[in-house]
Amino acid sequence: MSNKIVIRDCRIVDVSQDIDSSGDIIIENNKVLDLVVHKPGLKPDYADFEVVEASGFMAMPGFIDIHTHLREPGFEHKETIATGTLAAIKGGFTSVCPMPNTNPVNDNPTVTTFIIKRAMKRGSCNVYPIGAITKGQNGEELAEMGMMLEAGCVAFSDDGKPVMNALVMKRALEYSKVFGVPLISHCEDMSLTAMGVMNEGYLATLLGLEGIPRSSEELIVSRDIMLAGYAGARLHIAHVSTRGSVDIIRRAKASGVQVTAETCPHYFTITEDAVKGYNTDAKVNPPLRCAEDIEAIKEGLRDGTIDVIATDHAPHHADEKVLEFDRAPSGISGLETALSLSLRLVDEGVLTYSDLCKKISYEPSKIFGIGKGTLKKGACADITIIDTKKEFIVSKSKLLSKGKNTPFEGMNLMGMPVAVVVKGKYINVLEL
Amino acid sequence: MKDLVSIKDINREQIELILSTAASFKVVLQRDIKKVPALRGKTVVNLFFEPSTRTKTSFELAEKRLSTDVLNFSVPTSSVVKGETLLDTVRTIESYGVDYIVIRHSSSGVPHFISKNTHASVVNAGDGTNEHPTQALLDAFSILDKKETLEGLKIAIVGDVCHSRVAKSNIYLFSNFASEVRLVGPPTLVPEFKGYNVQYFNKIEDGIQGADVVMMLRIQSERMTKGFFPSTLEYASLWGLNSARLKLAKKDAIVMHPGPMNRGVEITSEVADSDQSIILEQVTNGLAVRMAVIYLLGRDNEQ
Amino acid sequence: MKPSLFEGRLFFGQIMKKELLNKKDIDRAVSRIAHEIIEKNKSLEDACLIGIQSGGIHLARRIAAKIKDVEGVELQIGSLDISFYRDDVGIRKQQPVVKSSDITCEVSGMKIILVDDVLFTGRSIRAAMDAIMDLGRPAIIQLVVLIDRGHRELPIRADYVGKNIPTSLNEKVDVCLAEDSIEDGVFITQIDQGAI
Ligand SMILES: [Zn+2]
Numbered sequence: 027m028s029n030k031i032v033i034r035d036c037r038i039v040d041v042s043q044d045i046d047s048s049g050d051i052i053i054e055n056n057k058v059l060d061l062v063v064h065k066p067g068l069k070p071d072y073a074d075f076e077v078v079e080a081s082g083f084m085a086m087p088g089f090i091d092i093h094t095h096l097r098e099p100g101f102e103h104k105e106t107i108a109t110g111t112l113a114a115i116k117g118g119f120t121s122v123c124p125m126p127n128t129n130p131v132n133d134n135p136t137v138t139t140f141i142i143k144r145a146m147k148r149g150s151c152n153v154y155p156i157g158a159i160t161k162g163q164n165g166e167e168l169a170e171m172g173m174m175l176e177a178g179c180v181a182f183s184d185d186g187k188p189v190m191n192a193l194v195m196k197r198a199l200e201y202s203k204v205f206g207v208p209l210i211s212h213c214e215d216m217s218l219t220a221m222g223v224m225n226e227g228y229l230a231t232l233l234g235l236e237g238i239p240r241s242s243e244e245l246i247v248s249r250d251i252m253l254a255g256y257a258g259a260r261l262h263i264a265h266v267s268t269r270g271s272v273d274i275i276r277r278a279k280a281s282g283v284q285v286t287a288e289t290c291p292h293y294f295t296i297t298e299d300a301v302k303g304y305n306t307d308a309k310v311n312p313p314l315r316c317a318e319d320i321e322a323i324k325e326g327l328r329d330g331t332i333d334v335i336a337t338d339h340a341p342h343h344a345d346e347k348v349l350e351f352d353r354a355p356s357g358i359s360g361l362e363t364a365l366s367l368s369l370r371l372v373d374e375g376v377l378t379y380s381d382l383c384k385k386i387s388y389e390p391s392k393i394f395g396i397g398k399g400t401l402k403k404g405a406c407a408d409i410t411i412i413d414t415k416k417e418f419i420v421s422k423s424k425l426l427s428k429g430k431n432t433p434f435e436g437m438n439l440m441g442m443p444v445a446v447v448v449k450g451k452y453i454n455v456l457e458l
Numbered sequence: 459m460k461d462l463v464s465i466k467d468i469n470r471e472q473i474e475l476i477l478s479t480a481a482s483f484k485v486v487l488q489r490d491i492k493k494v495p496a497l498r499g500k501t502v503v504n505l506f507f508e509p510s511t512r513t514k515t516s517f518e519l520a521e522k523r524l525s526t527d528v529l530n531f532s533v534p535t536s537s538v539v540k541g542e543t544l545l546d547t548v549r550t551i552e553s554y555g556v557d558y559i560v561i562r563h564s565s566s567g568v569p570h571f572i573s574k575n576t577h578a579s580v581v582n583a584g585d586g587t588n589e590h591p592t593q594a595l596l597d598a599f600s601i602l603d604k605k606e607t608l609e610g611l612k613i614a615i616v617g618d619v620c621h622s623r624v625a626k627s628n629i630y631l632f633s634n635f636a637s638e639v640r641l642v643g644p645p646t647l648v649p650e651f652k653g654y655n656v657q658y659f660n661k662i663e664d665g666i667q668g669a670d671v672v673m674m675l676r677i678q679s680e681r682m683t684k685g686f687f688p689s690t691l692e693y694a695s696l697w698g699l700n701s702a703r704l705k706l707a708k709k710d711a712i713v714m715h716p717g718p719m720n721r722g723v724e725i726t727s728e729v730a731d732s733d734q735s736i737i738l739e740q741v742t743n744g745l746a747v748r749m750a751v752i753y754l755l756g757r758d759n760e761q
Numbered sequence: 762m763k764p765s766l767f768e769g770r771l772f773f774g775q776i777m778k779k780e781l782l783n784k785k786d787i788d789r790a791v792s793r794i795a796h797e798i799i800e801k802n803k804s805l806e807d808a809c810l811i812g813i814q815s816g817g818i819h820l821a822r823r824i825a826a827k828i829k830d831v832e833g834v835e836l837q838i839g840s841l842d843i844s845f846y847r848d849d850v851g852i853r854k855q856q857p858v859v860k861s862s863d864i865t866c867e868v869s870g871m872k873i874i875l876v877d878d879v880l881f882t883g884r885s886i887r888a889a890m891d892a893i894m895d896l897g898r899p900a901i902i903q904l905v906v907l908i909d910r911g912h913r914e915l916p917i918r919a920d921y922v923g924k925n926i927p928t929s930l931n932e933k934v935d936v937c938l939a940e941d942s943i944e945d946g947v948f949i950t951q952i953d954q955g956a957i
Contacts, residue, residue: 235587236587304567351567352565
């Protein structure tokens with residue numbers, strides 16, 4: 027396609043400009059040239075442009091997933107930067123932020139550079155790596171945050187595990203203030219999790235599986251909020267799964283701590299019941315919880331306590347999931363179902379389309395300072411075009427990700443991305 | 459019934475069928491010729507990923523007395539981690555054309571996993587901290603040997619319910635008969651069974667008061683190092699069953715233990731060897747019950 | 762004769778049911794068999810009547826009672842369940858219900874008189890003989906049946922037969938005894954293959 031594109035006659039939802047009306051998006055030189063909001067009688071002439079007829083569809087600033095595991099380098103049998111970013115655009119994400127728990131760990135600028143170069147060569151969308159907080163994610167010595175930022179990292183996390191030593195976490199938060207970027211905390215007290223593999227409670231007893239108590243998450247959420255408040259540093263809480271965490275974060279925000287938070291579609295869609303029958307596709311960390319947690323998370327999304335919907339896309343090879351439940355790795359392949367599951371929240375009245383735009387594009391960009399999440403004049407042309415009425419059944423075999431580990435197999439969903447524009451390049455994702 | 463994976467999967471009627479069939483096998487076991495040709499030509503694999511001399515011996519003898527061909531496949535769990543996956547092991551075994559797989563594994567849910575991946579009938583011989591259905595059935599059988607009915611019987615289960623697959627299967631089984639189940643032990647070792655009608659006691663004296671059956675569970679010292687209780691000495695003094703405590707139960711109360719016992723910890727020798735103890739009978743009955751289970755399985759789906 | 766409840770065509774499954782023996786016929790047969798047993802065996806001191814579960818048990822009791830009436834000898838009676846000795850494991854669709862075996866006498870050296878209601882393929886009798894052999898080494902095994910309907914699949918014959926009834930394979934013979942039925946009677950039922 028040419029470099030001059032018009033997405034014509036779609037419903038434009040852009041929370042950054044408080045727009046929700048039908049119109050055309052004009053793209054030139056990989057940037058948004060203008061938005062033309064329709065007025066009666068006006069029929070613009072797009073003579074030189076490639077015109078994409080998008081009547082009935084909705085366009086938003088490109089989605090940004092701030093919690094992705096692309097697995098490369100080191101675990102290419104689970105996912106690669108090529109397959110992961112392909113799955114991303116299939117799911118409507120024009121940018122992803124891969125976590126550093128690769129092999130080697132992304133704890134130095136060399137690995138960061140590798141990821142960015144590989145993404146430019148083989149990737150289908152923008153890739154903004156997240157660096158490790160500590161060397162080797164071992165929770166002991168700080169990693170080279172400054173140099174990694176220079177190489178292209180946008181935030182830091184030891185995701186996959188917490189920084190268990192509170193002193194190390196305190197120093198990391200203090201140190202991060204030099205750069206003003208957030209540290210992302212995977213909140214889990216390992217001593218409480220111990221051998222746990224699912225939510226602690228009656229169902230775990232019935233299945234004979236070791237439980238992970240909610241307090242395992244909530245303790246570290248509390249601890250890190252206290253440390254961030256004390257240090258005056260920015261903290262982002264990854265994958266909130268419990269009602270208690272939502273409450274703690276709400277209070278922290280009210281008291282002025284610079285904390286933001288994300289949750290994932292599986293934490294507001296399904297409960298621990300999905301584990302019944304020892305379904306390893308429903309094994310995830312933090313574990314799936316209960317209906318009351320789902321309610322609290324929805325309320326947190328509604329009132330703004332939870333800023334972001336991220337996928338925690340954690341692909342695994344099929345052979346790794348066909349194992350004893352307690353030996354199978356945790357994780358859900360989430361990029362390609364995230365939008366449809368989030369649209370259910372709009373259906374239920376928890377969020378408006380503008381809210382969704384905020385949680386999945388605007389806030390992610392703002393928190394990580396990526397400079398996207400908007401369709402303002404001159405912004406990079408990253409756009410997601412959605413058919414909100416399209417129904418489909420989730421099928422593992424149709425996932426583009428190498429990880430087929432979804433607990434949503436067979437679920438009937440409505441709404442899916444039909445196309446994306448990545449840096450001005452139009453891609454029909456239905457043809458992928 | 460294709461498989462016996464969980465007591466939760468079978469109803470009262472099926473439990474009673476197993477128990478009455480076991481009674482017939484018990485008669486067979488009292489003869490000079492203790493073997494019947496019932497399952498001649500059938501093959502059973504004992505797939506034990508966890509060492510267990512008792513359960514394995516019991517199953518193996520039961521299988522032989524049914525005239526099946528018995529194949530033992532013992533795998534220490536550690537080598538499985540390095541070697542082939544569980545699914546590969548199951549497929550390999552299935553290629554031998556086996557009719558029954560008896561499975562013991564340290565991970566909960568493995569029998570369920572295998573049953574989904576094989577045509578053979580699967581018998582759960584203990585999975586992780588989940589269930590041990592044949593033990594529960596033999597416990598019920600042993601109780602019915604001494605008591606007329608399970609209905610309304612006061613059954614105290616004392617000890618590490620949390621990690622005991624025996625206790626769990628028993629709780630599920632007794633729930634079919636409206637028995638009065640009491641769980642006794644420190645809160646660290648007794649989880650909540652919301653959906654089941656059970657009572658909780660922290661003190662053994664309260665828990666076994668007026669009980670018809672006192673079922674002691676094996677306490678593993680490994681739990682001590684993980685902080686579930688401070689020492690075996692303290693455990694014995696607070697939750698061990700001794701003669702003085704047993705007097706609080708009904709006069710004709712019976713004492714049970716799934717074995718192997720830690721004498722002097724959860725049970726004193728005096729009680730273990732007393733007339734009220736039916737611990738050895740449990741072993742004998744285990745044979746008859748396991749014969750019944752294997753004999754009855756796999757009928758529904760056959761042409 | 763009053764038409765039986767079972768007579769005629771039933772709308773469901775197209776079944777025909779006919780009475781072959783009534784109570785009187787059965788009484789006569791039992792009585793004759795008792796006499797034949799007395800006649801054939803010089804001594805009944807070391808004989809034991811063993812009824813095969815479940816049809817043979819009531820018959821064994823009736824025969825024993827008759828022998829006591831006639832001869833004054835009280836025969837030992839036992840019951841035998843042959844489930845564990847059947848050769849159709851894996852062929853039968855239904856879950857077998859194992860009934861109890863109750864043989865209190867020593868089998869070795871005894872005259873074992875097996876009693877069954879219907880002799881058909883002979884497979885049950887084969888199973889019963891194997892079951893007896895596992896209990897000991899009897900001096901002799903004899904066989905009583907109330908009905909011999911033919912179609913043997915094994916070289917087995919009865920020593921005492923109540924009545925020989927030629928049947929076809931799509932017929933079913935039911936022996937009802939008052940002990941667990943409404944009244945005595947032997948019935949034959951036509952099974953319409955097409956309706957099954
Ligand atoms: Zn994480």
